[in-house]
Amino acid sequence: MNSPRNRKTKKGKPLRVPVTHGLKDIYAMDMHAAYQAACIGKFNVVSFSRLAAAISVVLSALEQHQTKIPLAIPTLNAAVETLLAVRARGDSSDLWEITESERPSVLSGIDMAEQCIGTLDVALLEQTADMLLQQVYGEPKQ
Numbered sequence: 001m002n003s004p005r006n007r008k009t010k011k012g013k014p015l016r017v018p019v020t021h022g023l024k025d026i027y028a029m030d031m032h033a034a035y036q037a038a039c040i041g042k043f044n045v046v047s048f049s050r051l052a053a054a055i056s057v058v059l060s061a062l063e064q065h066q067t068k069i070p071l072a073i074p075t076l077n078a079a080v081e082t083l084l085a086v087r088a089r090g091d092s093s094d095l096w097e098i099t100e101s102e103r104p105s106v107l108s109g110i111d112m113a114e115q116c117i118g119t120l121d122v123a124l125l126e127q128t129a130d131m132l133l134q135q136v137y138g139e140p141k142q
Contacts, residue, residue, distance in 0.1 A: 038098040058113040061128040079109020
């Protein structure tokens with residue numbers, strides 16, 4: 001039996017389920033809440049993980065989807081590079097923060113991710129999140 005992810009339209013194209021406002025809001029909340037926590041000194045590894053995961057999923061999905069949005073990939077890559085530096089500091093010192101000089105890069109990444117998420121579909125986001133989790137933990141999501 002075909003799962004919803006594998007269903008095809010009458011013309012043979014895979015069925016595209018667009019990202020809903022609710023899903024956009026979940027991603028936006030994860031990113032903005034974490035960013036705000038960083039700005040008020042309440043940033044921690046959980047906040048960092050939510051922010052990094054949301055941006056990474058959107059970036060990876062856009063790379064697979066071959067986005068036509070100008071500067072999407074470079075902007076998101078810059079945010080990821082910044083978050084890698086934040087993670088390195090956090091892992092070594094247990095001090096989780098996004099410095100003043102790093103904030104513009106991260107905020108640009110958040111804004112770009114929000115702009116781009118509507119161009120993706122639900123199945124692609126789910127598959128991308130599963131793939132990234134598998135890369136991190138070495139096992140499929142349950």
